[in-house]
Amino acid sequence: MRVRVSPSAQNMTPRSIHDLSTPAIVIDSDALDRNIATMSSLRPGAKLRPHVKATKCTALAIRQVAFGHNNFTCATVREMIGMADAGIGADLLLANESIDADRLAALAKTQDKTMITVAIDSDETLRAAARAGIRNVLIDVNVGLPRCGCAPEVAGALADAARQAGLNVRGVMGYEGHLMMVATRDERQAKVAESMALLIRAAQNVGGEIISAGGTGTFDMHESTGVTEVQAGSYSLMDTQYAQLGLPFEQAAWVLGTVVSSNAKWSVIDVGLKALGMDHGNPSVEAHRVWFCSDEHTTMATTSGAQLHVGTRVRVAPSHIDPTIAMHNTAWVVRGEEVIDSWEIDLRGW
């Protein structure tokens, strides 16, 4: 058993979740592997470009490589450089815009280690990439989500300008993030098809071989959209919001907490909103009703009415896994109550 020890636990080698200082991220090793295996059976190899932003962990990415994925998506330059420095992934995409000259220059230096591609959606982002010595770009196309991406009708002109600036244009990307939580599957599928029609028309004007889109909520809706690769990330660990969609993935990560105060009406655990992404609302605890979260606490009650003992360990399922993971230094890999490994969340920050 190899256990790297977290800064908060330098004098212990945890063998059980009962030895962990809390709050602490725990990942069910077998559930993680089942999620990765399910996804890789449906979108094998290069048909999936796993999104690193959801997990920020090179050790977890190595598991995805083991299941056949060699191309990765990142949201920050820090994630890109961290993956390149760790030697993970043959082909890394920054699916985000940056005009930060220092960061892009640092990223350009990793191009001898792996293939680096950067999204651009404007003259400014084009010039920033070219000035930094970035070699490969994708044209980011707006497909309905009011965020980054150029209008579909100008994608071809931006690609031409990029080529004139000496950049290799590998294709397009367009993220239909506004459709991830459309409640019914039929409606979601129909809207994805409409959205991707915009991307395909842009791709025809841009050229290149890549048409990159999608996420965990739409990962299996791209069989006939023309999209060549899906950028899903949250599928590997999951959260309670994506669980609402009935996807073939199971919860594989929790924030482990300890009951620190308890009475007949409620219990308080040491997992608060500094240990949980809160943008999707409160977390969930099996067999409990969550009342509210404060900085370092969640107040909750058992559905049975039973009182919890101080010291009881509780698994808290986050409503949004991506920002939750980003709040922790370490993930503890478990099988049941046994701690079998620890992984550094090494791609945090920007």
Added chain:
Amino acid sequence: MRVRVSPSAQNMTPRSIHDLSTPAIVIDSDALDRNIATMSSLRPGAKLRPHVKATKCTALAIRQVAFGHNNFTCATVREMIGMADAGIGADLLLANESIDADRLAALAKTQDKTMITVAIDSDETLRAAARAGIRNVLIDVNVGLPRCGCAPEVAGALADAARQAGLNVRGVMGYEGHLMMVATRDERQAKVAESMALLIRAAQNVGGEIISAGGTGTFDMHESTGVTEVQAGSYSLMDTQYAQLGLPFEQAAWVLGTVVSSNAKWSVIDVGLKALGMDHGNPSVEAHRVWFCSDEHTTMATTSGAQLHVGTRVRVAPSHIDPTIAMHNTAWVVRGEEVIDSWEIDLRGW
């Protein structure tokens, strides 16, 4: 000009906010000093026990010491040990329950450097403190917020048990967190008085000299409650939620962002929900309407209808400062657009 350089900016010495990589916390040095001065004029010296959880930064705590405060409140053992190791504060209170034997033992080791006091609210937390060699405790009393704290009527018995276990009982604390955002001042004041009556009765049964309570929303409502010290923290940097109360403190911290994508209808900045505490809702940007936040972006529009240029720097006011600060490594101290110092957010984690 002394500038410590953040891990993400190792090759630059920023002299202006335009040199900072974003997202980045910026603190207005003069506004911070005005907030601290205002508070220390109203609750001087030991009448305030500034709460470290809101700022997690020893460099900022040194400013509070300069204005006469030597006693501090913490929410985590990490904050306590970090303050003790930095030699800041003569008297540190862990206003939170812990049964973590390793952490409490590490905390007990700092007792030769400074006075350490730990809140207890149960036999379990009493025993954990005693076993770890903690010398001083406060009895945490529930005053209406459904979170930690023993029932007022058992506080005296818990204090007796603590003294029998060899602990020095310094008094009581009770946090009226459920009253911070009561909208009208008169109603807030009346409810605080009711809540504190519970605490004072418990204090009479507990003994000791400390009656600790309060927060930024109720800091000036304890003149006649009998409370000896107020635990406010957010007042020094402020956030848009506390700004609703019309307190005599101004916004002193923002997350600086850069426009990375822009069109006639909206702009996108590189400050997303991984750089912002989201439990109080969306952040605010002066002269803009914020549409939504995603992992690494906020989409917004100018109220004037003008289009922003890619590269424009924008100050984002967080809705909740405490979890926002906890997401960043570094705070850049500014005067106008000049960067005059950088402070490590060195008390993150647990």
